Amino acid sequence: xxxxxxxxxxxxxxxxEKEKEIYPHTVEDIYDHLKTTYYVMDVTYGTxxxxxxxxxxxxxxxxxxxxxx
Numbered sequence: 289x290x291x292x293x294x295x296x297x298x299x300x301x302x303x304x305e306k307e308k309e310i311y312p313h314t315v316e317d318i319y320d321h322l323k324t325t326y327y328v329m330d331v332t333y334g335t336x337x338x339x340x341x342x343x344x345x346x347x348x349x350x351x352x353x354x355x356x357x
Contacts, residue, residue, distance in 0.1 A: 292331065293322035295354040300345065307342045314338055328354060 296304075308315040321335045328350050336350050345353070 289326055290357060291323055292325045292328065292354055293319060295357060296322065297353060297355055300339075300348075300353045303342055303344045 304315050304318065318335055318338055321332060325331055331350055339350065339353065340346055340348065
């Protein structure tokens, strides 16, 4: 079974990599969580808030940030 990190959409990963230049610790925390999570429903509220705080993802549902399994 693939983790959410494996299923992260390329366009979301691109935005995260851009954000990593400014907020490296926040993005690493997001990556660490997604590497150990398999279902969108298991993503912590804090991680969702951090993801939606990134330019371009503010109005994006967490369900739309990942490829289908």
